Amino acid sequence: MSGSEKLEIADLTALNAIAAGSNKKNPRIVAAGIGGKLMGTKSLVTVTAEQLTEDLKHNNSLSQEQKNKIIQDVKDAKVANEVKKTEDATKLHISEQPWTLNNWYKHVNWLNFVLVIAIPSYGLFQAFQYPPCLKTLVLAFVLYAFSGLSITAGYHRGWAHKAYEMSTPVKWFFALFGAGAIQGSVKWWAHGHRVHHRYTDTNKDPYDARKGFMYSHLTWMLTIPNPKHRARADISDLIADPVVKFQHTHYMALLLLMAFIVPTVTAGLFWGDYWGGFIYGGILKTFVIQQATFCVNSLAHWIGKQPFDDRRTPRDHALTALVTFGEGYHNFHHEFPSDYRNALKWYQYDPTKVTIYVLSKLGLAHNLRTFSQNAIDQGRFQQQQKMLDKMRTNLQWGQQVSELPVWDREEFNTRAKKEGLILISGIIHNVKTFIKEHPGGQAVVRASLGKDASEAFNGAVYAHSNAAHNLLANMRVAVLRDSNPNNNTFAVQQQYLDDHAIYKKLS
Amino acid sequence: MSGSEKLEIADLTALNAIAAGSNKKNPRIVAAGIGGKLMGTKSLVTVTAEQLTEDLKHNNSLSQEQKNKIIQDVKDAKVANEVKKTEDATKLHISEQPWTLNNWYKHVNWLNFVLVIAIPSYGLFQAFQYPPCLKTLVLAFVLYAFSGLSITAGYHRGWAHKAYEMSTPVKWFFALFGAGAIQGSVKWWAHGHRVHHRYTDTNKDPYDARKGFMYSHLTWMLTIPNPKHRARADISDLIADPVVKFQHTHYMALLLLMAFIVPTVTAGLFWGDYWGGFIYGGILKTFVIQQATFCVNSLAHWIGKQPFDDRRTPRDHALTALVTFGEGYHNFHHEFPSDYRNALKWYQYDPTKVTIYVLSKLGLAHNLRTFSQNAIDQGRFQQQQKMLDKMRTNLQWGQQVSELPVWDREEFNTRAKKEGLILISGIIHNVKTFIKEHPGGQAVVRASLGKDASEAFNGAVYAHSNAAHNLLANMRVAVLRDSNPNNNTFAVQQQYLDDHAIYKKLS
């Protein structure tokens, strides 16, 4: 065998290194800097390509039992007392230990707790004391829309999925207002999101929807994760982006500026409402965007239809779209992640898509990517076919002709009248109990007993519906010897109708 | 061959005689008596079983051309002048002659014209002069509901389809209030309706929906039909019913009594509104029921979905159901005619079904017939499968593996880098233009060029979606010699995932 005839198998470790972005000379640490640390997943991304490849060899998914256990652990603080039963519990990572009165505070990611629970709670409390003024509400709403769209059109479709190319001013806009949403830097966010897409519904999925609604919504970021569930995704394109780099480096300053200072100062300088600007334009606006975005991880993996693939958790639902600027067609999105659209129909709510489209018309966005209609329809077709196949196997279609006993004519003639047998398409059917039910009356069926009624059944008397053919198939009892049985009685009838031009297609 | 070994073929003429009811000693004339004559179709039912069987041998359906012609003829009075061109036009039956200034009045069924056009027009005209009083409106509405349900629950589902057995008081109720709907006697109506079901969408169909909306709604009964389109159905069960017999014999008297006298006298005696009773409770009530029922022949064959069979015209639509007491699920009904239900879901409007059900609970109706859920689901399945099959053939699935050229390894290795080729599942794919589009980034695909990337593609790096497999299939260019190509890359991946326990089904 000469050299050119060798078949090279792709090197999995090398490919995993590329896919994880760890093939670079100085593998950057995703969670570095305040922007990355914010959501605290350093241990999760410290992983080599060898480890990633190795991980494949172990059971990487949860059994139903394990799943129940995790949900139980998370919910049920009573488990705490059982820790004493486990001798070497302390040797386990904190995420593998049950919650106890002694260790519960170690389970919690306190920085995130402050950012997504404590501050918003304080804001809500203040809102009750301090009713808003209209101008401040309008400001809060505008900032909400700007920051929300910065996450969906910028962080998500633009950076994480490269669904289109942003012009530089658009990048700055999304990077600034995105920082105001307090969801981490683009770099951290897009990395986590790529991991989510690559490892959806496995332990490596940061917001693993199998672990329950609350886990995928909030709990995942409020608790310390298990470093065994390490994973990485390639973000070399993001590292090369100066806007992403700048935002990551100065994230904490940008966060304070965009989330709190801008609304406070705007409302204060223009209409003297500093406090309202802080509470409504700052804290509560951020709170609403956070919860809305979290819904993409929870609600979008929880309620709705699965028109493209039902093997994983993502789902399409108008309600989710409504609260997430159009990110609710999530079954589509997981199947076609780099499509700039989430909703395809004009009547479905997807303002993020509209924003991107308008930006492109203004020359501020380019190369909007879509999957071909063919690929989309193929997905829809396959899922529907799968449901239909399931439906078919749950229905009775009558015995297979090949499994039927073979009778000779004598046997048929002897038994026909007594047992109520009719021959159609070479197959003997027992119509005894059906005679009284026959929608075309008893007389015609009785007159056909013991006879070959193929022609009569197929159009010479009445061209029966599909329903009649289905009923017929479920009455099969035997095949007549040398009679050329045909179990596709539908086709036989169609042939008969065509031959006699009884029905013609209308268009 | 002994006698008992002979195979008897069902005698088609004999069976057609039974199905047409013409095997009886004294074949009754369906259109006899004022009740039958009313809608005037005597010539259409004077047909023998031999003729019916013979009819099959001729082209029994309309070509698109013939169809257009008929519609044209009906609409276009200008054709009239062309009659002189046809030498022997007068030898043709009036229905076969074009409309002319000399013969137009012969085309019209004047009795029906008076009953469904002239009288209602008079009623509408009067209504403008004479505003109704509330009590009379309530009376008209009650009579409308009684007469309407008598047609749908009585005439249609009860008598024409034997979908359940009516107790004698219920029969009298339906026969009386049904007469008030001015749609002919039960005997005439059910016969025509059985013919409609048996010959749907053929020339023998009295309200042949292929001839246009207006034809199936009204025109069919306002014009003299072609006696060539003769057809009969067995109604021996109806002839044996004393209530049907009585109603048929005394039809004209019952019509006048129920349609006009009862409302006039009721409104007159109780609240002095004789004229209002006559106009609103008599004429207009009848007009509304007539139009509503006609909608079953027109609208129900015109708008809506076809979940069970799309080869013929009947359709399911909520709007049709709304105006027809629930007869709008007509695609279902033509497939399962003797089911006492038309709508299956609780949220679909079918008051006729509810009426029958309540009657059965009161002991006034028995043996409510339904088709099995299995048969219904089979029909739904087949229609959906048919649509999916159509969808599949309209999509690109990539070249068949058997049609691909076979390359040896040398050829693959030589061309791979230059042309951008990757081997997956023994099939060579050209990914040149796709590299830039790859949602997982260019680097991993580039690193796989010229190599066998099966494992990487199927889960060792990333377990691709169905969408990715579909795209892949459309990039096929060749098969690698001795490499055991597998075009079901979906199955290959699933096997890989199962072997490595990467994804487990969640429930």
Ligand code: HEM
């Ligand atoms: C033995 C198996 C048979 C089955 C399962 C069967 C089933 C049915 C069903 C379900 C219908 C309702 C209408 C439709 O399907 O479109 C029907 C109607 C009818 N059948 Fe049959 N049938 C059988 C045999 C026959 C035979 C042997 C004849 C004639 C010789 C016959 C004559 C008719 C006629 C004339 C109608 C029309 C009723 C109407 O729509 O008003 N059937 N049959």
Ligand code: HEM
């Ligand atoms: C050559 C044919 C290929 C096609 C048609 C293809 C197609 C796709 C598609 C459609 C996606 C989007 C997610 C999905 O639908 O599953 C995707 C994602 C991905 N692909 Fe490929 N791919 C190909 C080759 C490869 C190879 C050879 C590798 C690795 C060696 C690879 C690695 C990935 C990774 C890591 C992702 C994850 C991206 C993410 O979800 O963030 N692909 N690919």
Ligand SMILES: [Fe+2]
């Ligand atoms: Fe998701």
Ligand SMILES: [Fe+2]
């Ligand atoms: Fe995404």
Ligand SMILES: [Fe+2]
């Ligand atoms: Fe119909």
Ligand SMILES: [Fe+2]
């Ligand atoms: Fe019917």
